[in-house]
Amino acid sequence: MSKHYNKSITPVDEYKFHLCNELEVMAKEELRETNEMRKHAIKAMREWIMKSDRILITRMDAKYLLRFLRFRKFSVPMAMEALERYLVIKQGKYGMGWLDNLDYDKxxxxxxxxxxxxxxxxxxxxxxxxxxxxxxxxxxxxxxxxxxxxxxxxxxxxxxxxxxxxxxxxxxxxxxxxxxxxxxxxxxxxxxxxxxxxxxxxxxxxxxxxxxxxxxxxxxxxxxxxxxxxxxxxxxxxxxxxxxxxxxxxxxxxxxxxxxxxxxxxxxxxxxxxxxxxxxxxxxSMLLNQTRVNVDKYPKAVLEGSVKSLKYLLNSSEIYEKFKNQDIYGLQGSFRKLEID
CATH class of the missing domain: 3.40.525.10 (CRAL-TRIO lipid binding domain)
Known part of the structure; x- marks a missing residue:
């Protein structure tokens, strides 16, 4: 798996389920998680990260990818979306200063x-x-x-x-x-x-x-x-x-x-x-400060955290067509505007 290391800040491991039978049953019934599904999904996410020209560096260990897969009940496209959105917000206007500075020692x-x-x-x-x-x-x-x-x-x-x-x-x-x-x-x-x-x-x-x-x-x-x-x-x-x-x-x-x-x-x-x-x-936690995306690849609306932009998948061409010429600076944050953005 060495081919994955150039984008991963953690070892790229083979995953083996190690939790109790109760959690194994719960994962299957509530999250659609099986050994076969898990293996396929982790592999798909790693291959997607390696092919993406937007994601530069992230964690690719199985446990980290599984948090997003379980969050989205093993819908691989939605897990990809959650992971990428998380990486983007860290470098966008509304994540800079905290998500990119995970150090409690102050x-x-x-x-x-x-x-x-x-x-x-x-x-x-x-x-x-x-x-x-x-x-x-x-x-x-x-x-x-x-x-x-x-x-x-x-x-x-x-x-x-x-x-x-x-x-x-x-x-x-x-x-x-x-x-x-x-x-x-x-x-x-x-x-x-x-x-x-x-x-x-x-x-x-x-x-x-x-x-x-x-x-x-x-x-x-x-x-x-x-x-x-x-x-x-x-x-x-x-x-x-x-x-x-x-x-x-x-x-x-x-x-x-x-x-x-x-x-x-x-x-x-x-x-x-x-x-x-x-x-x-x-x-x-400090490792997470090293994750990076290519901010030049995203519309301004995405980096600004526009709520409207959340309606579109980052993996779709639609979001880039929708927001490519849109300037979302200057919103004043009134309650009325919050309802439409």
């Missing part, structure tokens, strides 16, 4: 970690899914780098999650404590930036989101919450649930929550565990 990001902005619950849910716990209210919206710091940290956390194949198959649960979130938190990025990043990552972040639970939503941000919900995809919207307090939240056993929320393990223990995982995974 004081402002370490403070977010130490303050408990995000961490993993030690126990999975009743269906074996990993639970990511968020406390966005601890972030200081006045900090000049808070926006990029949050995006870098979350990207690193999701990379950790996706390095575990069990999470690729089972999916994840998101649980957020919205305590102390107020209007200033929503002004860190412009509406246009938030909307485009959200829509692009929805298409490219290869996580199987099984549920979003948001607790302690203050009435002062209900209008913004409703607006965000209205712009989610239908599937994500149906999987999002809001609660006024943790007393009303029953989806996860109370004993599995942090000690400070009625559980048995302290937040500090969970935070230190995350820090160790980030350190252990840093070499792989």
């Amino acid at each position: 004081p402002s990001i370490l403070k977010l970690i130490d303050d408990g902005f995000v961490f993993f619950l030690p126990q999975r849910d009743f269906m074996g899914r990993k639970i990511i716990f968020y406390r966005p209210g601890v972030a200081d919206p006045k900090s000049p780098s808070v926006g990029y710091d949050v995006l870098i940290l979350l990207s690193l956390v999701y990379e950790l999650v996706l390095e575990d194949e069990e999470n690729q198959i089972r999916g994840v649960i998101h649980l957020a404590d919205a305590q102390n979130i107020r209007m200033p938190h929503f002004t860190v990025f412009s509406p246009q930036y938030s909307f485009r990043v959200g829509k692009n990552t929805e298409k490219t972040l290869a996580l199987r989101h099984k549920a979003f639970h948001i607790v302690n939503v203050h009435k002062s941000i209900n209008l913004i919450s409703d607006f965000i919900m209205s712009h989610m995809g239908e599937k994500l919207r149906k999987r999002t649930h809001m609660y006024s307090s943790f007393d009303d939240f029953k989806a996860i056993e109370r004993k599995n929550l942090p000690l400070e929320y009625g559980g048995t393990t302290s937040m500090r223990t969970m935070i230190e565990s995350l820090k160790k995982e980030l350190a252990d995974n840093q070499k792989i």
Whole structure:
């Protein structure tokens, strides 16, 4: 397989399924994954990468390609699209500064970690899914780098999650404590930036989101919450649930929550565990900073993260005809314009 090395930043390996029988059955029933399908799909993706004049360098190890194949239930064209879109956004306007800078070792990001902005619950849910716990209210919206710091940290956390194949198959649960979130938190990025990043990552972040639970939503941000919900995809919207307090939240056993929320393990223990995982995974995360596409091969709309451009496959000629003469600079990010772009 040495022919693949000139575009791969990781070893190009032969894959052998090593997970338990339960996950093998789940992968087949939910994702259409079989030994034959997996072998064919990985081979097809590698050959496509090698032939592409747009993709210059990426990871080509089997586990990495499988995250996109499982995300798209082994539709090879859609997995290719998700991978390429991910690589493109890293070098486009809305990914530069965070997706191309996956390094947590800076004081402002370490403070977010130490303050408990995000961490993993030690126990999975009743269906074996990993639970990511968020406390966005601890972030200081006045900090000049808070926006990029949050995006870098979350990207690193999701990379950790996706390095575990069990999470690729089972999916994840998101649980957020919205305590102390107020209007200033929503002004860190412009509406246009938030909307485009959200829509692009929805298409490219290869996580199987099984549920979003948001607790302690203050009435002062209900209008913004409703607006965000209205712009989610239908599937994500149906999987999002809001609660006024943790007393009303029953989806996860109370004993599995942090000690400070009625559980048995302290937040500090969970935070230190995350820090160790980030350190252990840093070499792989830093490798991702090396991925490259030929930006000259894409229409400006694609590099700008235009939501309209997401309707067209990058492998089709239609997108290049549609946007070849279109200038999308100058949008002001109003709510009205967000709805049409």
